[in-house]
Amino acid sequence: MIDVKDINHTFLLGKKQNETALPVLKNISFSVDKGEILAITGKSGSGKSTLLNIIGGFMKPTSGSVWIKDMNVTNLNEGEYADFRLDNIGFIFQNFQLIPSMTAFENIELPLVLKGLSEKERKKKTEQTLEQVGLSDYHHHYPSELSGGQQQRVSIARTLVIEPPIILADEPTGSLDSETEQEILDLITGLNRNIGITFLMITHDEEVARIASKQIHIHDGEIVKEEVSA
Amino acid sequence: MTFKDQWRFVRNNMKRSKSRIFMTVLATAMGVAFLIVLASVGFGLHTTFIDDIISDRSVTKIQISGIEKENDIAPITDEEITELEKVDNMKAVTRQLSLRQTPQFNMEDYNGRVETVVTHFPSELKAGMELKEGDLPEDPYEVVVGPHFIENLYPEDLPADEEIYDEEGMLKEEFKYGESLIGQEIEMVVEQNVDGETKEHEISLIITGIVEPPARDWMQDRQVYISDDVLTEVESFTETSRGAIVDPNYPEAEQEVTGYNYVYGYANSLEEVQEISEYLTEENYLVYSAASELDHLNTFFTIAKAGLIFIGTIAIIIASIGIYNTMTMAVTERTSDIGIMKAIGAHPKKIKQIFLLESSYIGLLGAFIGTVVAFVISILLNIGLPLIIESAFEQELPEGFQFSSIPPSLIVIAAVICLIVTVLSGLKPAKRATQIDVLKAMRREI
Ligand SMILES: Nc1ncnc2c1ncn2[C@@H]1O[C@H](COP(=O)(O)OP(=O)(O)OP(=O)(O)O)[C@@H](O)[C@H]1O
Ligand SMILES: [Mg+2]
Numbered sequence: 001m002i003d004v005k006d007i008n009h010t011f012l013l014g015k016k017q018n019e020t021a022l023p024v025l026k027n028i029s030f031s032v033d034k035g036e037i038l039a040i041t042g043k044s045g046s047g048k049s050t051l052l053n054i055i056g057g058f059m060k061p062t063s064g065s066v067w068i069k070d071m072n073v074t075n076l077n078e079g080e081y082a083d084f085r086l087d088n089i090g091f092i093f094q095n096f097q098l099i100p101s102m103t104a105f106e107n108i109e110l111p112l113v114l115k116g117l118s119e120k121e122r123k124k125k126t127e128q129t130l131e132q133v134g135l136s137d138y139h140h141h142y143p144s145e146l147s148g149g150q151q152q153r154v155s156i157a158r159t160l161v162i163e164p165p166i167i168l169a170d171e172p173t174g175s176l177d178s179e180t181e182q183e184i185l186d187l188i189t190g191l192n193r194n195i196g197i198t199f200l201m202i203t204h205d206e207e208v209a210r211i212a213s214k215q216i217h218i219h220d221g222e223i224v225k226e227e228v229s230a
Numbered sequence: 231m232t233f234k235d236q237w238r239f240v241r242n243n244m245k246r247s248k249s250r251i252f253m254t255v256l257a258t259a260m261g262v263a264f265l266i267v268l269a270s271v272g273f274g275l276h277t278t279f280i281d282d283i284i285s286d287r288s289v290t291k292i293q294i295s296g297i298e299k300e301n302d303i304a305p306i307t308d309e310e311i312t313e314l315e316k317v318d319n320m321k322a323v324t325r326q327l328s329l330r331q332t333p334q335f336n337m338e339d340y341n342g343r344v345e346t347v348v349t350h351f352p353s354e355l356k357a358g359m360e361l362k363e364g365d366l367p368e369d370p371y372e373v374v375v376g377p378h379f380i381e382n383l384y385p386e387d388l389p390a391d392e393e394i395y396d397e398e399g400m401l402k403e404e405f406k407y408g409e410s411l412i413g414q415e416i417e418m419v420v421e422q423n424v425d426g427e428t429k430e431h432e433i434s435l436i437i438t439g440i441v442e443p444p445a446r447d448w449m450q451d452r453q454v455y456i457s458d459d460v461l462t463e464v465e466s467f468t469e470t471s472r473g474a475i476v477d478p479n480y481p482e483a484e485q486e487v488t489g490y491n492y493v494y495g496y497a498n499s500l501e502e503v504q505e506i507s508e509y510l511t512e513e514n515y516l517v518y519s520a521a522s523e524l525d526h527l528n529t530f531f532t533i534a535k536a537g538l539i540f541i542g543t544i545a546i547i548i549a550s551i552g553i554y555n556t557m558t559m560a561v562t563e564r565t566s567d568i569g570i571m572k573a574i575g576a577h578p579k580k581i582k583q584i585f586l587l588e589s590s591y592i593g594l595l596g597a598f599i600g601t602v603v604a605f606v607i608s609i610l611l612n613i614g615l616p617l618i619i620e621s622a623f624e625q626e627l628p629e630g631f632q633f634s635s636i637p638p639s640l641i642v643i644a645a646v647i648c649l650i651v652t653v654l655s656g657l658k659p660a661k662r663a664t665q666i667d668v669l670k671a672m673r674r675e676i
Pocket of ligand 1: 012022024042043044045046047048049050051204
C-alpha cells in the first residue's frame with residue numbers, strides 16, 4: 001500500500017538557507033501493507049512528523065521516493081497531490097485542525113464539498129459518518145463548543161467521510177487524557193478491523209503503539225527497530 | 231467544487247468582515263459612479279447635439295458646392311445637374327443663383343431693397359420646399375418670399391426722427407406691412423447704367439407663398455425667389471450676366487458667370503445621404519451634409535467620451551487599492567483555514583477561484599450601487615443644472631437640452647472596467663492564498 005524508499009531529508013537553516021544543514025531523516029525505507037496499522041515511535045525531535053509530512057505530500061524529501069498504491073507520489077505537483085489526497089489519504093492531527101467558523105457538520109462535509117458532491121448526497125454521508133463516530137447530537141456545534149475528544153472524533157469523521165484507503169495520524173491522542181485516548185484508539189481499531197483502512201500513526205506512547213500490527217522505532221532520523229506485533 | 235458551494239464560502243467569509251467589505255464596496259461604488267457621471271456628460275451633450283442636427287429639416291439635404299476639374303474647382307452647371315439628377319436615390323436637385331444686383335421692390339406704399347435668388351421651382355417642389363403660407367409658383371411671374379421679407383419693406387412716409395427698430399433690431403410692428411402678402415402684386419425694379427445714366431426696368435410679380443423659416447432661430451430669410459423667366463427678362467434688360475450693374479471701377483461685372491451659387495441634392499433618408507455623399511465624393515464633387523457634420527461630431531464625442539471614461543477609470547483604479555487591501559487581509563486572516571483545506575485536498579485552483587469570486591463580487595456590487603447612484607446624480611444634474619444656468623446667466627437653454635445621459639452601453643462599459651480592475655487587484659492576493667504552506671499555516675493555529 002505504502003512504500004517508502006530510501007528517504008533522506010535535510011533541513012537547511014539560517015539566512016538564505018545556507019548556514020547549517022540539519023539532516024533529519026537518513027535512508028528511511030519501509031512498507032505498509034493494506035489493512036495494517038503501523039506505529040512510528042521515537043523520541044521528540046527524532047523526525048517522525050517530518051517523515052509523515054513527506055508521505056502526506058506536505059513537503060518534498062531531499063532524496064528518495066514514496067509510492068502509494070504503486071504510484072510514485074513524490075513527483076506529483078501540489079495540485080495533483082491535493083487531488084490525490086482528496087481521494088486516497090485522510091489525516092488526523094494532534095491538534096485536530098478543524099475550521100473554527102464551521103460547525104461539526106460543516107467540517108465533516110468539507111471534503112465532500114471539495115469533491116463536488118450533491119447536497120443531498122453530502123447530507124446523507126455526513127450524517128452517517130457523524131453517527132459512526134458517535135456524535136449524532138452534535139451537528140450544529142462549533143469546534144469551540146466541543147471537548148478535545150469530541151473534536152478529534154469530528155476530525156476523524158472528516159477523514160472517514162471520503163472513505164479513504166489510508167489514514168495518516170500524527171499523535172492522534174497527543175492532546176487527550178487517557179480515558180478519551182482509549183475511546184479514540186477503540187475507534188481507530190474498529191475502523192481498521194471493520195472497513196480495512198490502513199493506518200500510519202505516529203506516537204511516542206508505548207500504550208498507543210500497542211494497537212499497531214507493526215512498529216517502527218526511529219532514533220535520530222534512522223530506523224533502529226522494526227517489530228511485528230503478535 | 232460547485233459554483234454554488236464556492237459562493238457559499240464567499241458569503242460566509244464576507245459575513246465575518248462586514249464593515250470592511252462595506253467600505254470597500256463603497257469605495258468601488260464611488261469610483262464607478264464617478265466614471266459614469268463623468269462620461270454621462272459626454273453622452274448627454276452628444277445626444278443633445280445630434281438631436282439638434284437631426285431635428286433640422288435639412289438632414290436629408292446635401293450641399294454640393296462644386297466639382298473638381300483639372301485640379302480646379304468649378305461651379306455646378308446644368309451639365310452636372312443632369313448628371314446629379316440621375317444619381318441613385320437622388321430625390322431632387324435644387325439649384326439657386328443670386329441676382330447680381332439687389333432690386334428694389336414696391337408694394338402699395340411700401341418698398342425696400344431685397345436680395346433676389348433665381349430658383350428652379352419644379353425641383354424645389356420635388357425636394358419638398360416647405361412653405362409657411364400659400365403655394366409654390368406655377369406661372370413664371372409668380373414668386374415666393376422669405377419669412378423675413380417684410381422686415382425689409384418700409385413704409386414710404388417713414389418718420390425721420392423716430393426709432394423704427396425694436397430692441398432686437400427688428401422693424402417695429404407699427405411700421406410693418408400689416409396685410410397678408412399672399413396674392414399681392416409686387417413690382418421689381420432692376421437698374422442698369424447706360425452711358426452714365428441709371429435706367430430702370432419694372433417687372434410685375436405676384437407673391438404666391440412664404441417660405442418656412444430656417445431651422446435656427448438666429449437665421450433670417452428675407453429673400454425673394456424668382457423664376458428663370460424673370461431672370462431672362464432681367465438679363466435682356468441689363469445685357470449682363472445675372473443682371474450685374476455695369477460699373478467702370480468694377481469691370482468683372484460685365485463678365486459672363488456660369489454655374490449655380492447653391493446646389494442641393496435631396497435624399498430620402500440619412501443613410502441615403504451617406505451613400506450619395508460617398509458616391510459624389512468619388513465623382514469629384516465637393517459635398518457637405520448634416521450627415522458629414524454628424525460624422526465629425528461623432529468623432530469628436532467618441533474621443534471626448536473615451537477621455538472621460540479614462541479619467542473615470544483612474545477613480546476605479548484608486549478604489550481597487552482598497553480591494554487589494556481587503557483581499558490581502560482576508561487571505562491573511564484565513565491562512566489557517568486555507569491550510570486545513572489544502573491539507574484535506576483542496577486544489578490550489580479552487581482556493582484561487584474562491585478569492586477571485588469574492589473580489590469580483592465586491593466589484594460587481596460596487597458597479598451596481600455605483601450605477602444606481604450615478605442615475606440619481608444624473609437626474610439631479612439634468613434638473614438642477616438648467617435651473618442654475620438660467621438663474622445665474624439669465625440664459626435659457628435650448629429645449630430638450632440634456633446635460634447628462636446614461637445609455638446602457640455606458641453601464642456595460644463601467645461594469646466591465648470595474649470587473650476587470652477588481653479581478654486584477656484580487657489576483658495577487660488570490661495567488662498568495664494558493665501559495666500558503668500547509669505546514670506553516672497549521673502550525674500557526676496551535
Ligand atoms: N520546518 C523546519 N525547518 C527546520 N527544521 C525543522 C523543521 N521542522 C522540523 N525541523 C527539525 O527537524 C527535527 C525533527 O522534527 P520533527 O517535527 O520531525 O520531530 P518529531 O519526531 O515529530 O518530534 P515530536 O515528537 O516532538 O513531534 C527537529 O530537530 C526539528 O527542529
Ligand atoms: Mg511531531
